[in-house]
Amino acid sequence: MNQVIALVDVDSMYASVELLFRPDLHGRPVVVCSNNDGAIITRNLPAKALGIKMGEPLFKVQHLVQEKGLVIFSSNTTLYGDLSRRMMITLESFAAEIEEYSVDEAFLTLPGGSHKGALEELGREIKARVYKDVGLPVSVGLSTTKTLAKLASRAAKKYPKTVGVVDLTDPIRQRKLLSITDVSDVWGVGSKLTKRLRALGIHTAMDLAESDPKDIRARFSVMLERTARELAGVRCTELETAPESQQQIVCSRSFGSRVTDKSSLNEALASFTATATERLRKQARVAKSLTIFIRTSPFSNDPRYSNSLTAELPYPCDDTSIFLGRVRVMLNKIWRDGYRYAKAGVMLSDFYDPSHLQVDLFNDQPQNGKRDTVMRLMDQINGETRGALRFGSQGQRNQVAPRWQMNQSFLSPRYTTRFSDLPIAKIR
DNA sequence: TCTGGGGTCCTAGGACCC
């Protein structure tokens, strides 16, 4: 039998993690916010039942705290990342190949089942093991292509009768599910494509699976062609077990409050730059291109302004201070007085492997030795205590939180990554 | 007052080359 692809993903991951450490909240509606406590990005089942929508602004649901006992959490990315890491370790024990697709889901390749029902049993075993090892509820979708496995896991979440596991390797079962699935629920089909597909009379996943792939390619793109083929059971994408190195690093934030002075904005950009370059060094890469952007809120009635600027460095590097010098100059060029800035960001791109760099005849080369040591030492110390060492342009520490700092009013403890935050079990 | 952040891939079109 053919190899089988499984998609394992955590049910409402962020909410499930928060509940894992707060069993007292069991049964209550729980939501987790985006950064800055702006919008709702995760809801558990009771919260969904209250009609809270994905992406809904927090202020629109805040009345439900009083009325319905809604519990709100800020995004605790450190905590979710750590639980994700633990889950991946458990999943690795089931499969030779694993693609960590996102923080809350992974594709696995599994040997095909030897008898009817064997695959479903394996799916249940995976689900049970993740729950035992990590404490998180997952859904498991099994099929022969990634797109079908995605569809299967979606069905495993949607239909309670499946109890979280769907084996979609059987073609008859495939057709049945495809015909009751709206095309907009297919992986890779967003709102724009849905609209265009509907205009062609393609409404269900089945319609797409049965369409002529060549025609789809001509009208849309190779991406959608692949999707259509995968729905029909033809494997077009393999697992990415050793992902390509990243193409860009972005660090951007909406501000906690509007920023109206240049020095504050520079502080924010400097902090984003420090974070981005730290990530760059972690990946052992050097970057040649730097982009900054600043903008006002697109939602308010304030006068609008948005601008960005990209600079090429004379040579690729990973030294924070080099980038910081550029950021200041670039901000001077795009800063305009009189606006209430809501968001800014820094992007690094055009990466190189530092061990394969060309020597530049016409530009001074960086004096790498000393700077390298400084950066490495800084990363080491900051790795132990976040934010212990900072550049002057990032602003003072231990003062009142700067205006640009994001809001995290409902942040839970870092239960698993800080000694002072370890949960305490009370035994009666 | 209050609407996320971090990615990827593809395509069209312009610049440039011979």
Next chain:
DNA sequence: TCTGGGGTCCTAGGACCC
């Protein structure tokens, strides 16, 4: 009157995902 054509590279923008 009559103004090449094909290939490649780059970039901006669109669409998607979680």
